[in-house]
Amino acid sequence: MQFMLLFSRQGKLRLQKWYVPLSDKEKKKITRELVQTVLARKPKMCSFLEWRDLKIVYKRYASLYFCCAIEDQDNELITLEIIHRYVELLDKYFGSVCELDIIFNFEKAYFILDEFLLGGEAQETSKKNVLKAIEQADLLQEVSHHEACIAPSGNAFLTQHSSFLIHEPTLNSHILITRNMCS
Amino acid sequence: MPAPIRLRELIRTIRTARTQAEEREMIQKECAAIRSSFREEDNTYRCRNVAKLLYMHMLGYPAHFGQLECLKLIASQKFTDKRIGYLGAMLLLDERQDVHLLMTNCIKNDLNHSTQYVQGLALCTLGCMGSSEMCRDLAGEVEKLLKTSNSYLRKKAALCAVHVIRKVPELMEMFLPATKNLLSEKNHGVLHTSVVLLTEMCERSPDMLTHFRKLVPQLVRILKNLIMSGYSPEHDVSGISDPFLQVRILRLLRILGKSDDDSSEAMNDILAQVATNTETSKNVGNAILFPLLQTDHNAVQRHRSTIVDCLKDLDVSIKRRAMELSFALVNGNNIRGMMKELLYFLDSCDPEFKADCASGVFLAAEKYAPSKRWHIDTIMRVLTTAGSYVRDDSVPNLIQLITNSVEMHAYTVQRLYKALLDDISQQPLVQVASWCIGEYGDLLVSGQCEEEEPIQVKDEVLDVLEGLLVSNLSTPVTRGYSLTAIMKLSTRFSSVNRIKKVVSIYGSSIDVELQQRAVEYNALFKKYDHMRYELRWCSTHSLLTGGRTRSHLNETGLVANLGLHSLTFMYLQLCANDLLDLLGGHDVGPVIQTALPTKPASAGGELLDLLGDLSLSGMPSMNGLKIEFTFERSNPNPNISVITIHASNTTEADMTDFVFQAAVPKTFQLQLLSPSSNVVPALNQGNITQVIRVLNPQKQQLRMRIKLTYTYKGAPVQDLAEVNNFPPQSWQ
Numbered sequence: 001m002q003f004m005l006l007f008s009r010q011g012k013l014r015l016q017k018w019y020v021p022l023s024d025k026e027k028k029k030i031t032r033e034l035v036q037t038v039l040a041r042k043p044k045m046c047s048f049l050e051w052r053d054l055k056i057v058y059k060r061y062a063s064l065y066f067c068c069a070i071e072d073q074d075n076e077l078i079t080l081e082i083i084h085r086y087v088e089l090l091d092k093y094f095g096s097v098c099e100l101d102i103i104f105n106f107e108k109a110y111f112i113l114d115e116f117l118l119g120g121e122a123q124e125t126s127k128k129n130v131l132k133a134i135e136q137a138d139l140l141q142e143v144s145h146h147e148a149c150i151a152p153s154g155n156a157f158l159t160q161h162s163s164f165l166i167h168e169p170t171l172n173s174h175i176l177i178t179r180n181m182c183s
Numbered sequence: 184m185p186a187p188i189r190l191r192e193l194i195r196t197i198r199t200a201r202t203q204a205e206e207r208e209m210i211q212k213e214c215a216a217i218r219s220s221f222r223e224e225d226n227t228y229r230c231r232n233v234a235k236l237l238y239m240h241m242l243g244y245p246a247h248f249g250q251l252e253c254l255k256l257i258a259s260q261k262f263t264d265k266r267i268g269y270l271g272a273m274l275l276l277d278e279r280q281d282v283h284l285l286m287t288n289c290i291k292n293d294l295n296h297s298t299q300y301v302q303g304l305a306l307c308t309l310g311c312m313g314s315s316e317m318c319r320d321l322a323g324e325v326e327k328l329l330k331t332s333n334s335y336l337r338k339k340a341a342l343c344a345v346h347v348i349r350k351v352p353e354l355m356e357m358f359l360p361a362t363k364n365l366l367s368e369k370n371h372g373v374l375h376t377s378v379v380l381l382t383e384m385c386e387r388s389p390d391m392l393t394h395f396r397k398l399v400p401q402l403v404r405i406l407k408n409l410i411m412s413g414y415s416p417e418h419d420v421s422g423i424s425d426p427f428l429q430v431r432i433l434r435l436l437r438i439l440g441k442s443d444d445d446s447s448e449a450m451n452d453i454l455a456q457v458a459t460n461t462e463t464s465k466n467v468g469n470a471i472l473f474p475l476l477q478t479d480h481n482a483v484q485r486h487r488s489t490i491v492d493c494l495k496d497l498d499v500s501i502k503r504r505a506m507e508l509s510f511a512l513v514n515g516n517n518i519r520g521m522m523k524e525l526l527y528f529l530d531s532c533d534p535e536f537k538a539d540c541a542s543g544v545f546l547a548a549e550k551y552a553p554s555k556r557w558h559i560d561t562i563m564r565v566l567t568t569a570g571s572y573v574r575d576d577s578v579p580n581l582i583q584l585i586t587n588s589v590e591m592h593a594y595t596v597q598r599l600y601k602a603l604l605d606d607i608s609q610q611p612l613v614q615v616a617s618w619c620i621g622e623y624g625d626l627l628v629s630g631q632c633e634e635e636e637p638i639q640v641k642d643e644v645l646d647v648l649e650g651l652l653v654s655n656l657s658t659p660v661t662r663g664y665s666l667t668a669i670m671k672l673s674t675r676f677s678s679v680n681r682i683k684k685v686v687s688i689y690g691s692s693i694d695v696e697l698q699q700r701a702v703e704y705n706a707l708f709k710k711y712d713h714m715r716y717e718l719r720w721c722s723t724h725s726l727l728t729g730g731r732t733r734s735h736l737n738e739t740g741l742v743a744n745l746g747l748h749s750l751t752f753m754y755l756q757l758c759a760n761d762l763l764d765l766l767g768g769h770d771v772g773p774v775i776q777t778a779l780p781t782k783p784a785s786a787g788g789e790l791l792d793l794l795g796d797l798s799l800s801g802m803p804s805m806n807g808l809k810i811e812f813t814f815e816r817s818n819p820n821p822n823i824s825v826i827t828i829h830a831s832n833t834t835e836a837d838m839t840d841f842v843f844q845a846a847v848p849k850t851f852q853l854q855l856l857s858p859s860s861n862v863v864p865a866l867n868q869g870n871i872t873q874v875i876r877v878l879n880p881q882k883q884q885l886r887m888r889i890k891l892t893y894t895y896k897g898a899p900v901q902d903l904a905e906v907n908n909f910p911p912q913s914w915q
Contacts, residue, residue, distance in 0.1 A: 006739065013241055019311060021278045028243070046498045077470030078430045081420065103198075104191050108239065109236055112272055115303075118342040119310040121379050124372040125427045126417045137266070137300045144262040 001079070001120035002054060003030075006102065011035045011065050014102050015109055017122035028118075034129065038067055048076045049110045059083050063099045087118060091129055187220055190234045197242070201511045210244050214313045221252055229256060229265045237274055250275050250282050252746060257289045262301065265293070278314030278425040279527045294324040296814045299335055306336070307416065308582045310343035312784040317349040322354050334370040341365070341376035355384055355391070368403050371418060371425055374405065378431040385438050396439050406432050409854025410453075410460055420844040421465045429457070434472040455570050464774050487512055491521070495526045506536060512541040518551040519757070522561060530568050537572035546578060560594050565865070567602050569586075576884060578614050585619060593626040595619060600627055603647055608656045616828075620644060621668025625675040641676045645669065649685060659694055666697060670704045683708055733852040806889065807834035808844075808863065808902070814913040824913055830863050838863040838900075841893040843873055848886055863893070873887045877914070885914035 006015035013035075018027060037051060038058050049056050051069075057079040058067040066083045070076065082168075089112050094101040102109050115130050115137075117123060124130050189198075192214060200206035219233045234250050240246035247609050253275060256268025276283045286308075306328065308323060316651060328340035338562055343892045348355045358380070365377035385392040418425035436454075461468045488647040491510065493505035506528065513521045522544065529540045544565050552558035563583060566573065583647035585595050599616035620627060627642050627696045651657050651665040668688060673682040686708070689701035808830065815825040832838050847853045858873035886907040893900055 002380055009904060013243075016241065016274075021312065021314075023279065030236070042495075046501050075434070075470060077426060077466055077473050081426060081467055081470055104194055106238065107190075107267065111266065114270075114307050114311075117534075118307055118339055118376075119346045121342055121376065121377055122427050123338050123342055123798060125375050125425050126371055128417050129372060131386050133300075133303075135305075138264075140262045140298070140300055149553055176442070 001167055002071065003066075004035065004069075004117075005067045006033060006109075007031075007065050008099060008163075009039070011039060011064070014064065014099065015106060015113070017113060017117075020053070034067065034069075035065075037038050045146075047080060057083065061087055064102070082117070082122060085127065086088070086113065088127060089116060092127070093134065094161070098161055158174070187228050187232055187235075190231060194238060194846065196239075204474060206242075207244075210242070211238050212240065215243070217517075218248060221248070226259070229259075230261075230264050230834065233271050234267050237271055240274060240662070246275055250280075252290070254282070254285050257280050257286060257293075262298070265304055269308045273312055276312070278312065278317075283312075283314060284316060287320050290317070291321055294321065294328065299333060301813055302336055303339055306339040306343045310339070310346045312348060313343075313350065315350045316486075317355060318350045319354070322351070322357060323345050326357055326361055329358065334368065334373050337368070338370070338372040338376040341380045345376075345380050348383055350729065355387060358384070359391075366398060366405065371428055371578075371735050372535060375425075375428045375431055378402075378428070378435050382431070382433065382435045382438065385435070390538065390626065392439065395505050396443060396446055399439055399449050402432050402436055402439075403449060406436075406457065412457060415581060420467050423461070423467050423471065426467045426471055426479060429471050430474055433457070434596060487521075489516070489523050494524060500775075502532065504545070506532075506540060506794065510547060513547045513551060515551045515553075518553060519557075524706075524831075524836065526561070526564055526568070529565065534572065537569045538574055541569050541573045542577065547578070549584065550668045554810075555591050556594070559585070559588065559598070563595075563598050563602065565614040566609065566615065567606070570606075570612035573611040574610075575611070578611050581611075581615050581616050584617070586622075590621075592623045593629075593894075596627045597622040598843060599642070600647070602649075607651060607654055608662050610658050613657065613661050616753060617648065617661070617664040617668040620648065621664075624668075624672045628676075629790060641672075641678055642681070643670065645676070645685075648672075652685075652689070659696055662694065663696055663700060666700055666704075670707075673708075685706075740750035808838060808893075809831055809890070810891075812906075814909075820878075822878055824879060826875040826913070827869045828873050828875065830873075831867050832863040832865055832890075833867055836864050836896050837865050838893040838895050841871055842891070843871075844890040844892075845875060846888045846890075847877060848883070850883050851882045851885070856880075879914050882914065884911075885909040 002018075002020045002129050004014065004015070004017045006056060007013050013031060016027070016031065017111065022030070034051065037049070038056070043047070048055060048061055054071065055074065055076055056069055058065055060066075061079075066087065068079050068083060070079050074085045077131060090097040090102070091111055092107065093108070094105070112130070112134055115124065115133050127165075197206060197209055200209055213235065217236060220228060220232050229252055231743075233249055233256060236246045236249040236252075240249075249271065250650070253271035256264040257272060259265060260386070260546075272283070272286060276286070279441040289579075290305045290309055293301050296302050296305070306325070309317065309325070313726065314323070325340055325343045328336050329344055331340070336728055344358050348358070362377070362381065363383075368377070381395055381398070385395055401551075406429060409429055412424060415424050418428075420426050423429070430679045432452075436446075436450050440450050445547065457471065461471050490505050490508045493501050496502055496505065507524075509521060509525060509528075519749050525540065525544055525547075529537060529544065532540060544561065548558050548561045552561070561843055562584070566581075588595070596619045597871050599612075602612060603616045603620075622639075624644060627644060648665050648669045651663055652733065657665070666686070668709055669685055673679050676682075684706075686701050686704045690695050690705055692698045692701060733795060809832075811831070813827045813829070815827075827842060830841065830843065839862050842864050843855075843857075845853060847854060856874040857878070858871050860871055863871050877885065884907070886905065887909075888903070888905050891900075891902045891904075
């Protein structure tokens, strides 16, 4: 995989993971063009398209597009599964994840992605193991935080999480639907 | 100094901005605050500030001033700091900036940290964005971790090693010992990443490939376990156990099994098993089938009907894939059925596909045509339905094909003629048809083909060809074909006067190409009338593709195609010498002397020598300047063709300051050596030779644009031309 982009229906970038070295300018250009291309596609269109010399695999989950660029010899179908696995991980972690979760906790989205993929390839194929590792790392973070005797922000995460009043369609229901009609 | 606002607070605030300008203002304010906080070297809030910076960076704002801060975070002892620090490094730093090298030491320390999650962070960062220098420095550490018993670290180390190898391929060897027992792991994460590592190594080095072939039985066993073992909740995806691992193993097996019978044998059973056991109603099943099909081509045939159906799909990318796959699936057994579908597709598909589809049809037909008649019919169908989309280079290929099907000549020319009567707008069709009519015009009128009615009146045929000459729809190329065809018919039809008239009219055509041809043909009528019959115009390829037997001399290859006609003319003159010998040395008047490029004149043999291993190509002579090309294959590098150009001048004045320049498409490389001189003497008293070396590693059809500049009678002259009819042997 060369890169993965998450963006909203309005084209706002929510996450960008690059596995190839490119300048900031190039990344911006690619992002702009690719987002435009994917957003222009109609709902019934194929999840795969050829763009420049890459294969693009994308899937929309509620208000978010998950878009991966893979090389010629890579398997598009399994990339779709990878995208789906990532969404499942986010869902398990955040509990019925929605776009807002990813906006406000983007760094966590990155941490989860980095426990699932490394250098563009899957490093762990068991959902359970990825989540366990994240859990442990989070714990370590809390412990080290407390040890530094800073004003208790250990609970901040929880309180902030519960203060979400804005409602957006959750991704979870979409996951169920898509799993059943996965083709 | 109040504590910097929290990350989520900032996010919330920014999202309240109603305009881009408002957002920018907020960002700028926050950036200023962050900058002063950085200046104060505040350890407590550095993490929070960098996190905020990363958010703003994602919105598109510059964040480079945070780069060093990321490095400080990485160096911190707190896990929180490291987590954000490494994330920041991956987002803000890149290997083009020297700053990233400062990370190397930190990463080295963290790779040896006591906490595996810290080691994990370091491995992840190195594996995502490590530059070549960093990889070189840290490869040893990665190799160490590849041998650890900690599966959490081992799997990460494996992928990190993949990245190191991609960046610094020479280091691949050092990871070899560590791969020894990678596959004996039970942990799926380690297995998956190990297979990725092994795949990378095998793809890069044939030696590695051979070395790892012995792993085939082990891989087969692992795959078997995945399929046979019962439900495993941890790895299940829609009823399939760890499809990610299965797919990867299949991909590696395909690589290992390629061109190795033993390995392929060992795999066959399991491949069949996977194929039968895998349900394709879900995407994940298809994901596994995909690499399987890449390994076993027979399996693909089973899916042929699905693929053919996809030709009718609405989605453009699916249609294209289906088209490419269909062509790949065509073989001797299914050619008739497949071609029916593909021709139907050609009729109805979007214009963007037509050129590729037409080329594909021609190729497939050439390989698998069940009969010559079917072949010609197929070609006709393509020319009539998608004639304007057929590629330019198809025309000479088709002509060659038709020439080879001797028994079909009558049928072909009849059909082509009928097609012309219907429609003269599709240039490739018109060009092929003109050529055939010129060549086989006698068959057209003789009524040899029982199925079609003979064309009664020869004048009708000439009407059609002349019609092409004057029509607005005809391109200059097409006009060239028509004129030549008309000329050829002068030896087959009796209406010579009419033909003479046409030819002389075009002697003053504005189109230089046509004018040139007409003038030369005129000359044939005048000076060499007696030879017109002897020199029966035959198609190029019979001579140039290696037919160098004496019998061909009688039917000297007069190339009637575009661009070669003046060389043709030169040929004529050469042949004339030969034929004079054969005909018993008639005294037939003056023969124009032409400068022979390299070989000494010797009776009979010269034509053969000229052709020899060298195929001649040429271009229209421009204002008396003739350029001739001869070819040699270079030893030891077969990808290099050595082309020698010979420039000669038939006019009465010298051409001085002669410069020859050439350009080739991007896939070629060109080297021009020094010319023999820069004066082309008048009246063919000598010529300039210049050697061109062309490197053609992709073995593509050679095309060349040439530019000639010289001074003639005091005035500067410039000529441009494109040569794209180099005979295949010169570049294959």
